[in-house]
Amino acid sequence: MIVKPILNEALCNGCGLCVTVCQCGGMVIVGSIIKRVDVADCRYCAECELVCPTGAIQCPFEIVIEESIDITFEE
Amino acid sequence: MAVEIGLLKSIPYFLGLSTAELEAVKKHVFEQAAERNDMILMEGDPANAVYFVVSGAVKVFKTSVEGKEQILCILKAGESFNDVAIFDGGPNPASAIAMTPVVLYGINKTDMEAIIRSYPDLAANVIRILSKRVRHFVSLVEDLSFRHVTDRLAKLLLEYATDHGPIGGEAGGHPRLTQQEMAAMVGTAREVVGRSLKALEEEGAIRMDRHRIVIVNKKRLEEMSGVAAG
Ligand code: SF4
Ligand code: SF4
Numbered sequence: 001m002i003v004k005p006i007l008n009e010a011l012c013n014g015c016g017l018c019v020t021v022c023q024c025g026g027m028v029i030v031g032s033i034i035k036r037v038d039v040a041d042c043r044y045c046a047e048c049e050l051v052c053p054t055g056a057i058q059c060p061f062e063i064v065i066e067e068s069i070d071i072t073f074e075e
Numbered sequence: 076m077a078v079e080i081g082l083l084k085s086i087p088y089f090l091g092l093s094t095a096e097l098e099a100v101k102k103h104v105f106e107q108a109a110e111r112n113d114m115i116l117m118e119g120d121p122a123n124a125v126y127f128v129v130s131g132a133v134k135v136f137k138t139s140v141e142g143k144e145q146i147l148c149i150l151k152a153g154e155s156f157n158d159v160a161i162f163d164g165g166p167n168p169a170s171a172i173a174m175t176p177v178v179l180y181g182i183n184k185t186d187m188e189a190i191i192r193s194y195p196d197l198a199a200n201v202i203r204i205l206s207k208r209v210r211h212f213v214s215l216v217e218d219l220s221f222r223h224v225t226d227r228l229a230k231l232l233l234e235y236a237t238d239h240g241p242i243g244g245e246a247g248g249h250p251r252l253t254q255q256e257m258a259a260m261v262g263t264a265r266e267v268v269g270r271s272l273k274a275l276e277e278e279g280a281i282r283m284d285r286h287r288i289v290i291v292n293k294k295r296l297e298e299m300s301g302v303a304a305g
Contacts (some may be wrong), residue, residue: 003286008112044285046254050265060251063235065290066282 004037005048011056018048018057078104078180086127086153090200103186109173116171122160124181128152131177132250136259137169144259148211149250155204161187174250219262225271227261230300232281236290
């Protein structure tokens with residue numbers, strides 16, 4: 001499962017700042033309220049959280065130690 | 076869900092009480108549930124109760140006049156908050172918000188006073204818990220006054236690193252943290268946290284992996300945070 005920013009529609013005032021700042025075109029606004037983040041495009045850069053004036057977006061991070069991750073990365 | 080003796084027993088406040096005594100205490104305990112981002116307490120409001128976290132995570136914080144937030148602590152199962160106000164009679168010293176869905180047990184001020192009077196042994200538990208809290212705050216004051224932001228962040232990352240990294244991070248391990256929350260914990264602005272994370276990444280201490288902050292060089296973080304690397 002790909003983790004995406006958490007949206008709180010109730011707090012959104014439709015200002016559109018998150019859409020402007022998102023470099024991946026991943027934010028979708030429907031009827032002037034933020035509805036979803038297109039997961040495939042989202043890089044989890046947390047820029048949208050930074051600009052949102054109402055705190056409607058949250059990008060929480062999990063903090064882990066390298067050896068303990070049990071999935072392999074291609075690098 | 077009703078208040079459970081088994082859960083009460085696991086709260087350090089009630090350490091050493093017999094099952095019969097816990098049954099008596101239980102009569103004064105109320106249960107309260109909250110969703111992520113629900114406000115539980117407002118700083119400055121009259122203090123009505125002491126709370127115990129049964130499950131989930133609660134953020135205790137103060138807000139400056141300019142709206143800047145300083146996180147004092149993040150509490151998990153078994154830990155208590157608002158006890159200072161209950162015992163000194165002042166208002167709530169800080170605000171509290173749910174970081175995840177939480178279940179709390181609460182005891183009203185007058186009931187708590189009566190409980191301590193009936194079970195003086197509890198006072199020793201309370202002293203131990205409050206002393207630990209004072210120690211935490213002394214260390215926080217030290218961090219805020221003497222350490223560089225990036226070093227403070229290094230220390231925070233070490234403290235909040237989960238060994239097994241449960242997805243969601245809410246159940247057993249530490250709650251996930253937004254950069255806003257990290258900023259409020261190390262006492263800086265959100266933008267500074269972004270820059271500090273980048274600096275740590277350039278130094279090869281961490282790697283940003285989407286929603287994960289992966290600690291690649293634990294030793295380096297320990298050096299920065301002043302923890303003797305072993
Ligand atoms: S985290 Fe970054 S990429 Fe994802 S929606 Fe927000 S701004 Fe766009
Ligand atoms: S920046 Fe925040 S308030 Fe503005 S549209 Fe996006 S989510 Fe809504």
